[in-house]
Amino acid sequence: MLKYVVNLAVIVIGLVSFIPGPGPSPGLSDKVQLGKLLFFDPILSGDRTISCASCHKPAYAFADSTALSPGVSGRKGTRNTPSAMNIALQDIFFWDGRARTLEEQALAPIENPVEMNLSLDQALRRLRHNKKYRDLFRQVFNSDPTRGHLAEAIAAFERTLETSNSPFDNWKMSGDTAAVSNAVKRGFALFGTKAKCTKCHFGSDFTQRDFRNIGLFDGKALNDSGRASLPGQEKELGKFKVPGLRNIAVTAPYMHNGMFRTLREVIAFYNDPEKIVPHAINRDTVLAKPLGLTEGEKADLEAFLVSLTDKQFAGGSIRQVPD
């Protein structure tokens, strides 16, 4: 349920008004600039070919456009790259929630053998032997690169990747009823009622920061047990983190395994999960019965989801939904 006001106690540093590229951005602190430099630098991968941005691509709201992103030597993991935007308010990271802070999360892909495949000791050694980074770490932290400072810098940059300038935001914040179409308004109403989306996707980033089993685990073809793979979490079979929905129109494909290519496929799944993935194990009771959405209602829901797209991504390949 809603983490209303008091539980929203996490850091937001600032907003971006453009899609950040690898170059310096005026106005960002030195720590954020350092984090940004590291985020885009393949120096942190074993074969120096993969950076954080290789999978968290700015043009796709810092997600990827493929179901599974290739890591070093073309190795592929098993889970879809989530957006690294709008995570400043979050307190669980990775699809299974195995990191509790952004700093903890920031270091894990570096060491992951199918992602960047570089030990942190080696990474720090590389940074210490690199004059640019040695000088920058001294400037920002007054020390040589350390594990903690590396995490701190990358996390600081990621916390700047907040967006709040979507048509939906403009409608709600300015009261401009013309900011969105009637389809968006109908979709928003459905989102909180018949479609039951707010049962899980509630809050300023449309996530309650918890874990749900939506029915994508059947123990056979779909055998990623999600959070249950963590020690002591065996009862969490098939549960994954509820992702935020801001900029969702530019982060396809969807779900932890990237199995749905479009928002319409996602909506069709939620409308009748058993029809799409029969015999799922432990599916959440919220999804026990088909929603019974009409085609028009599905289109309205899609229009609402598209309206969550920040204007920095306007003009891209986002599908426009008619009024």
Added chain:
Amino acid sequence: MLLAITGNEKLIGRWESPVSPKGNITGVIFRADSTFDAYVNNKPFTSGPYKLKNDTFSFTDNGCDGKQGIYKIIFFSNEDSLRFQPIDDPCEERKNGMSKLILGRKK
């Protein structure tokens, strides 16, 4: 005319919390059409209809399964600030948040 009767005019407008120790600002926009939008750091997070009768504020929002919350609204500092005192809200998490919320009128 309606505003004069209900006293809504004291409430209508934009209200915001002070910056929290971790840098967050919570705000609420109360509109003359008896709807509100709440936001955190300029991101809307819930909305719905509200009523204000004397000092009793009642509302529903997108969360809490549509359950109504009823609060006493307390204006202070020359009606430039407000807080909410729970009267009846079956949604515990919302009640916890609302009880600690102090808002100042945004100029």
